[in-house]
Every structure is written in C-alpha cells, then in structure tokens.
Amino acid sequence: xxxxxxxxxxxxxxxxxxxxxxxxxxxxxxxxxxxxxxxxxxxxxxxxxxxxxxxxxxxxxxxxxxxxxxxxxxxxxxxxxxxxxxxxxxxxxxxxxxxxxxxxxxxxxxxxx
Amino acid sequence: xxxxxxxxxxxxxxxxxxxxxxxxxxxxxxxxxxxxxxxxxxxxxxxxxxxxxxxxxxxxxxxxxxxxxxxxxxxxxxxxxxxxxxxxxxxxxxxxxxxxxxxxxxxxxxxxxxx
Numbered sequence: 001x002x003x004x005x006x007x008x009x010x011x012x013x014x015x016x017x018x019x020x021x022x023x024x025x026x027x028x029x030x031x032x033x034x035x036x037x038x039x040x041x042x043x044x045x046x047x048x049x050x051x052x053x054x055x056x057x058x059x060x061x062x063x064x065x066x067x068x069x070x071x072x073x074x075x076x077x078x079x080x081x082x083x084x085x086x087x088x089x090x091x092x093x094x095x096x097x098x099x100x101x102x103x104x105x106x107x108x109x110x111x112x113x
Numbered sequence: 114x115x116x117x118x119x120x121x122x123x124x125x126x127x128x129x130x131x132x133x134x135x136x137x138x139x140x141x142x143x144x145x146x147x148x149x150x151x152x153x154x155x156x157x158x159x160x161x162x163x164x165x166x167x168x169x170x171x172x173x174x175x176x177x178x179x180x181x182x183x184x185x186x187x188x189x190x191x192x193x194x195x196x197x198x199x200x201x202x203x204x205x206x207x208x209x210x211x212x213x214x215x216x217x218x219x220x221x222x223x224x225x226x227x228x
Contacts, residue, residue, distance in 0.1 A: 034217075036219075043221050098161040098163065099211060105154075
C-alpha cells in the first residue's frame, strides 16, 4: 500500500471554478499534513499545513483533514490559470521522529481561461 | 524572505564520476534534508541530518551517498560513483524546529544529468 496516494490527474477546471484535490494516507498515527505546489521544473512551494480535523482557510485555499478516514483535501476557490501546477500532498509519518515528509505522486491541475 | 540556496542549478557528469551538490539552508534552521525527484516521478526522501549527524536515511541512500556539513552554513550531498539512474532533480530542504508542525522549505534544486 502506498503511503500517500493522490490521483495524478490531470484535473481540468474552468477559470473561476473550485478545484478539489484529494489525498489519502496509510499511517493512521500521522499528525502533520502539508500541501505543496510544484510548477514544472521547479521546487515544491508550501501552500498550507493542517494538523487538526476540520477545515483551515487561507485566502483562496482551504485544507480539510479527516483523520478517521485518513483523508486530506485542498480546495482552491476562484481558480486562476496561474494555479495550473502539480499539487503535492505530504505527510509527516508517526513512524519518523526526524520531521521527514512523505510525498504523494501529485495531482496536476489545469485551469483553463 | 530567507531561502534555501542550491548550487549548481544543473550538473552534467559522466557515469562513474563523483559529484557534490551544495546547499545553504536557511540560517536559523536546524534540520536538513535531501530529496530527489526522477523526471515524472514523485519527490522521494533520501536523508535527514541534525546536530551534525544523519538522523534517518532511506533505502535509496546507500553507500554511494554521503552528506556533510563542513562549516556553519553549507550542507552537501556527495555521490561517489554516479550511475545513469542517479539522473534526477535533487532538492535540499531545511526546517526550523523539531516540532512536527514545522514545514520543510525547499531550495530550487540541482538537476543532475549522468551520461
């Protein structure tokens, strides 16, 4: 079983729509979850972190966490063409005490004008 | 805003040669990491480093790899005898604290091409 799973996409949404990106993880004890954005050929860039069940909002971005279902999601409201990128879900597994992150494959988002 | 700096941005080397990838983490950060990303694949953990020693390494990080913090600012990844399959983007990352909530900050990466 993969540690962090994401649908690779591409997910295509029209400009102005809500994009919904999903992620599941296998380590039930994981406590810290991160969303990174990666443009082609570039490094991962932190968008949001979430640690508690529920929603966390930051501007156009909302992260949602459900630890019972081992599920994390990222909603992007009012999607813009500049949001077109690969979105990486990353988890800090309970099995590691070094702060390493395990990344999913990433979901490619295409926002069409 | 402080950032992680990596050099060179692109390194081309012949199979069997040694390469050293360099990183300058954010100055007050204490935890350092190397990741790699083969083209089209996911970002993979290689090694974590704290208090001048390796704290965790993955199966990928075999005897051909080593890390060092030779002074107060640089953090290096050495590949002793490169193979074709070492071709990838290598990212250095650093983190301020040991708290699980502390995010990793990534450098711009070094693209390693082994011919």
